[in-house]
Amino acid sequence: MLPTSINFKEQMTETRRTQILLGAAQVFAEKGFHKATTKKIAKAAGISEGTIYNYFDNKRELLVAMIEFISMQSLKNILGGELPQDPHELFTLILRDRQQLIQGYGYLLAPVVAEIFADTELREELYQKVVIPISSHLEKYIQTQIDVGQFRQLDPVIATRTIMGAMLLNFALKLTNLDSRYGYFSDDTIVEQLVMIFLKGMMK
Amino acid sequence: MLPTSINFKEQMTETRRTQILLGAAQVFAEKGFHKATTKKIAKAAGISEGTIYNYFDNKRELLVAMIEFISMQSLKNILGGELPQDPHELFTLILRDRQQLIQGYGYLLAPVVAEIFADTELREELYQKVVIPISSHLEKYIQTQIDVGQFRQLDPVIATRTIMGAMLLNFALKLTNLDSRYGYFSDDTIVEQLVMIFLKGMMK
Amino acid sequence: MLPTSINFKEQMTETRRTQILLGAAQVFAEKGFHKATTKKIAKAAGISEGTIYNYFDNKRELLVAMIEFISMQSLKNILGGELPQDPHELFTLILRDRQQLIQGYGYLLAPVVAEIFADTELREELYQKVVIPISSHLEKYIQTQIDVGQFRQLDPVIATRTIMGAMLLNFALKLTNLDSRYGYFSDDTIVEQLVMIFLKGMMK
Amino acid sequence: MLPTSINFKEQMTETRRTQILLGAAQVFAEKGFHKATTKKIAKAAGISEGTIYNYFDNKRELLVAMIEFISMQSLKNILGGELPQDPHELFTLILRDRQQLIQGYGYLLAPVVAEIFADTELREELYQKVVIPISSHLEKYIQTQIDVGQFRQLDPVIATRTIMGAMLLNFALKLTNLDSRYGYFSDDTIVEQLVMIFLKGMMK
DNA sequence: CATGAATGAGAATTCATTCAT
DNA sequence: CATGAATGAATTCTCATTCAT
Numbered sequence: 001m002l003p004t005s006i007n008f009k010e011q012m013t014e015t016r017r018t019q020i021l022l023g024a025a026q027v028f029a030e031k032g033f034h035k036a037t038t039k040k041i042a043k044a045a046g047i048s049e050g051t052i053y054n055y056f057d058n059k060r061e062l063l064v065a066m067i068e069f070i071s072m073q074s075l076k077n078i079l080g081g082e083l084p085q086d087p088h089e090l091f092t093l094i095l096r097d098r099q100q101l102i103q104g105y106g107y108l109l110a111p112v113v114a115e116i117f118a119d120t121e122l123r124e125e126l127y128q129k130v131v132i133p134i135s136s137h138l139e140k141y142i143q144t145q146i147d148v149g150q151f152r153q154l155d156p157v158i159a160t161r162t163i164m165g166a167m168l169l170n171f172a173l174k175l176t177n178l179d180s181r182y183g184y185f186s187d188d189t190i191v192e193q194l195v196m197i198f199l200k201g202m203m204k
Numbered sequence: 205m206l207p208t209s210i211n212f213k214e215q216m217t218e219t220r221r222t223q224i225l226l227g228a229a230q231v232f233a234e235k236g237f238h239k240a241t242t243k244k245i246a247k248a249a250g251i252s253e254g255t256i257y258n259y260f261d262n263k264r265e266l267l268v269a270m271i272e273f274i275s276m277q278s279l280k281n282i283l284g285g286e287l288p289q290d291p292h293e294l295f296t297l298i299l300r301d302r303q304q305l306i307q308g309y310g311y312l313l314a315p316v317v318a319e320i321f322a323d324t325e326l327r328e329e330l331y332q333k334v335v336i337p338i339s340s341h342l343e344k345y346i347q348t349q350i351d352v353g354q355f356r357q358l359d360p361v362i363a364t365r366t367i368m369g370a371m372l373l374n375f376a377l378k379l380t381n382l383d384s385r386y387g388y389f390s391d392d393t394i395v396e397q398l399v400m401i402f403l404k405g406m407m408k
Numbered sequence: 409m410l411p412t413s414i415n416f417k418e419q420m421t422e423t424r425r426t427q428i429l430l431g432a433a434q435v436f437a438e439k440g441f442h443k444a445t446t447k448k449i450a451k452a453a454g455i456s457e458g459t460i461y462n463y464f465d466n467k468r469e470l471l472v473a474m475i476e477f478i479s480m481q482s483l484k485n486i487l488g489g490e491l492p493q494d495p496h497e498l499f500t501l502i503l504r505d506r507q508q509l510i511q512g513y514g515y516l517l518a519p520v521v522a523e524i525f526a527d528t529e530l531r532e533e534l535y536q537k538v539v540i541p542i543s544s545h546l547e548k549y550i551q552t553q554i555d556v557g558q559f560r561q562l563d564p565v566i567a568t569r570t571i572m573g574a575m576l577l578n579f580a581l582k583l584t585n586l587d588s589r590y591g592y593f594s595d596d597t598i599v600e601q602l603v604m605i606f607l608k609g610m611m612k
Numbered sequence: 613m614l615p616t617s618i619n620f621k622e623q624m625t626e627t628r629r630t631q632i633l634l635g636a637a638q639v640f641a642e643k644g645f646h647k648a649t650t651k652k653i654a655k656a657a658g659i660s661e662g663t664i665y666n667y668f669d670n671k672r673e674l675l676v677a678m679i680e681f682i683s684m685q686s687l688k689n690i691l692g693g694e695l696p697q698d699p700h701e702l703f704t705l706i707l708r709d710r711q712q713l714i715q716g717y718g719y720l721l722a723p724v725v726a727e728i729f730a731d732t733e734l735r736e737e738l739y740q741k742v743v744i745p746i747s748s749h750l751e752k753y754i755q756t757q758i759d760v761g762q763f764r765q766l767d768p769v770i771a772t773r774t775i776m777g778a779m780l781l782n783f784a785l786k787l788t789n790l791d792s793r794y795g796y797f798s799d800d801t802i803v804e805q806l807v808m809i810f811l812k813g814m815m816k
Numbered sequence: 817c818a819t820g821a822a823t824g825a826g827a828a829t830t831c832a833t834t835c836a837t
Numbered sequence: 838c839a840t841g842a843a844t845g846a847a848t849t850c851t852c853a854t855t856c857a858t
Contacts, residue, residue, distance in 0.1 A: 584735075
């Protein structure tokens with residue numbers, strides 16, 4: 001077979017995977033994991049039920065793949081290019097990026113996040129596949145800043161989760177209108193407040 | 205019938221309810237709501253499936269009753285006496301308290317939290333009834349500290365959620381062993397790290 | 409034990425049986441056999457579920473007993489006294505009596521009759537216990553009339569069922585308003601028409 | 613896709629529906645609606661339980677579809693050619709026809725009739741759609757005979773139901789062996805007896 | 817005898833997954 | 838590879854019946 005043919009095939013496969021993933025995202029967002037039937041996912045993706053199983057082992061793998069797909073989506077931009085070394089710039093960049101992700105896909109992920117909490121195995125799989133890859137960059141950065149004496153002596157693992165937890169809750173509240181007061185905070189305000197707290201909280 | 209007889213009956217009913225609730229809590233904690241079958245709950249409670257339905261209308265009501273039951277248990281911790289004014293002491297106290305709560309009941313509530321997220325109405329009800337009352341104390345304290353010039357100009361609402369989000373994620377990770385590295389952090393270490401970051405992050 | 413005591417006991421038993429039967433009738437009428445739960449029957453009868461089983465072997469026996477009870481109700485009056493020998497008078501008397509029975513209890517029996525059709529065993533039990541005892545009187549009368557030369561040579565069994573079938577359908581239609589035209593027929597009209605047809609149809 | 617392929621698919625679907633319908637008819641006839649489990653129906657149809665739900669929304673829809681199916685089959689007998697004018701011939705013809713219908717499908721319809729009685733809406737719908745169209749022919753005939761002075765002054769509506777009720781009960785008893793004595797009556801005997809009674813009962 | 821809590825066998829229905837076409 | 842009909846395990850909830858009090 002010719003290389004082009006292989007590429008074509010691979011590309012087709014990738015396209016089809018993405019097509020299914022987007023269909024799944026739509027239905028998962030509407031129904032949550034358990035109430036999302038493969039039949040509906042197939043319909044939303046414009047393919048047949050059986051085809052799903054040519055690309056994913058089972059429904060659970062589909063969920064994992066979907067979350068991976070979405071989580072990595074915008075982070076590519078960041079990980080691709082050069083990261084700023086200035087802590088203020090970097091924190092702002094990361095928080096903005098995550099904030100946009102949640103703004104853009106949060107409504108998709110929210111109902112699914114629910115199910116994840118309830119499922120031990122799923123939780124572990126996603127922590128390994130999604131959370132760790134993303135957070136390790138931040139951990140390393142914090143460690144570096146500690147080493148060069150910019151940041152105080154703190155644990156990079158805890159510090160990273162501290163930022164992530166704070167970020168998640170604030171962005172979630174902004175997204176869901178659960179707390180009416182978040183209606184008055186602009187996205188930038190929230191990012192600024194968080195950056196301020198964590199910068200001062202971590203720098204010497 | 206004699207009053208004692210009536211009391212006995214009522215007591216039996218209450219005992220049986222609690223028995224079922226504890227069985228349910230056990231299975232819900234292990235499996236989450238969906239994977240917790242009535243069969244398993246019955247077995248865990250040491251009664252038959254049918255008996256569940258003599259005390260609860262359906263599986264969902266059982267979940268709600270369980271949340272109520274747990275909430276009653278934990279609310280005691282909150283309604284304490286005088287709060288210290290020193291920020292370091294206060295933050296440490298609050299974080300320790302929350303940490304104990306999560307340590308004590310988190311494994312029970314985690315899978316329940318899941319179902320709550322998936323249910324808009326329940327989510328709102330519980331945010332109003334549980335989250336806001338608890339967090340308002342912290343909000344007021346932060347506002348006071350800002351007013352007296354101890355804390356920098358920051359939004360108390362966002363700041364409070366920042367602490368809560370950070371706290372939740374870190375304690376959850378400590379609780380679940382999702383991240384093996386949290387095995388090496390003592391509870392005190394986590395609390396100290398959080399207090400340090402937020403204190404420095406908020407004080408002038 | 410004294411006879412009076414025995415009588416008292418028997419009477420109590422009979423009273424309790426009737427009490428349950430009436431409760432059952434009420435619920436069967438409302439819900440039909442399958443949807444009538446023993447719990448509801450017990451409540452309607454003002455006793456507990458368990459007590460039902462002290463007087464009836466099971467729910468089915470309760471149904472059978474109820475139908476027997478109601479069917480025999482008004483027929484007692486007829487079977488008790490002297491029956492008129494004149495065919496016109498007798499037919500009118502019987503039809504009026506059955507008509508009153510259906511008018512009075514039909515709404516009770518209707519939903520139950522439905523279930524009977526569907527259940528082979530029940531059907532047989534009730535045919536033996538209810539239909540045969542009632543119809544045998546009419547059969548004998550017809551046979552007598554044939555013997556004395558008043559009626560033509562016809563089969564008394566078939567003739568009896570012919571009257572019963574005609575009666576049932578007409579009275580049922582009058583009762584249920586299934587056919588709006590039956591609203592214009594008085595009870596007497598229907599009885600007269602039936603008597604006329606069958607009298608002329610059977611007499612020489 | 614080719615037209616033949618489409619036809620093949622449609623045909624398969626129809627065949628499968630019929631297959632399920634026949635299985636259902638068999639079990640409904642044997643057990644009645646309530647005691648007919650989907651498991652038994654599936655077995656009788658030679659398919660799995662789940663497949664039933666690919667063709668029918670629920671058990672009730674399956675019942676309705678079965679009634680429709682049977683009705684279609686039997687309606688053919690009715691839409692015949694010219695009816696004889698002679699009362700004796702006509703009555704004999706009609707009774708024979710109905711008798712054959714009941715003989716052929718009665719065992720199937722009997723348990724279904726049961727459920728119909730229990731359901732007010734279904735009852736009305738079927739009385740209008742099935743009973744009235746069939747009986748109106750007989751009503752008109754009787755009216756005509758009255759007008760030409762052949763029959764006595766009687767109400768055609770009541771008279772028609774009188775024949776129908778008598779017919780139904782007698783044929784049902786012949787069909788079901790509920791009354792052992794009906795084993796000795798040939799179909800013709802019953803028809804003759806009925807014709808005799810009604811002819812004499814209605815003619816001047 | 818009366819009670820009513822406990823029982824547990826079922827029953828309808830759903831849906832992820834398979835596999836022949 | 839795509840399809841979608843068939844599968845059947847699994848699940849919640851009901852309710853007649855029992856039996857200790």
